[in-house]
Amino acid sequence: MQERAKISRRQILQGAADRFEVTGYGSTSMNDIVSAARMTKGAVYFHFSSKDELAQAVMEEQHQISISAFSAVAATGAPALEQLVMVCHEMGRQLVADSIVRAGVRLNLELASVDGSQGPYLAWIRDLRKLAETAKLEGDIREDVEPESVGRVVISAFTGVQLVSNVLTRRSDLNDRIDELFSLLLAGVVSDKRRTEVADLVGCRLETYVS
DSSP states (O other), X not given: OHHHHHHHHHHHHHHHHHHHXXXXXXXXXXXXXXXXXXXXXXXXXXXXXXXXXXXXXXXXXHHHHHHHHXXXXXXXXXXXXXHHHHHHHHHHHHHHXXXXXXXXXXXXXXXXXXXXXXXXXXXXXXXXXXXXXXXXXXXXXXXXXXXHHXXXXXXXXXXXXXXXXXXXXXXXXXXXXXXXXXXXXXXXXXXXXXGGGHHHHHTOOHHHHHO
16 A cells, blocks of 8 residues: 555656646646546545645655756766766756656746745755865866856856757757857866866766766
8 A cells, every 4th residue: 555655646746747847836726737647636635735735746856856966976986077067967868858857947946936945956056066166176177266156157057058948949959058058167167277178078978977
């Protein structure tokens, strides 16, 4: 029964993500979610008491998936500067491949403008700042560059890039747009010893690094 409950909860969460991704928080009803999940209304309410609780669950799941990108990239043992680029590409891959990630990102943007929720963005900035701090210690980022600024600028730019990519191409060009972002960004922050390697850094991917 416990395993069945887990499967049912996951099915409901997926149905909610499918609706939130398309219609957003305000235009999605519990009836829409019940229909998308292909469950009875009673089953949905057994696991989630409200649309708000479902939205929070989708965002929490999305955040855990996004955080897993940092763990997967860290496991490569690559230099921190390479990891910073790889993390953004991995997050971009998740956006293209996973509807829960897409729904969670949309909900974060919509609800943050209403209730001021900052948690996911602060966490991403913190983790990118740590990578930038290490990259600076490794001599790959200029001494006059603040790691906190790198964290803020990268996540802000990434958010904007993926939003515009979604509007223009449904994110079919997201990899290219992330490459474009880092071609410009890295030129302004790398140390002299890595300046000739910017093109190689831009091409860093988790899947190619581990292979």
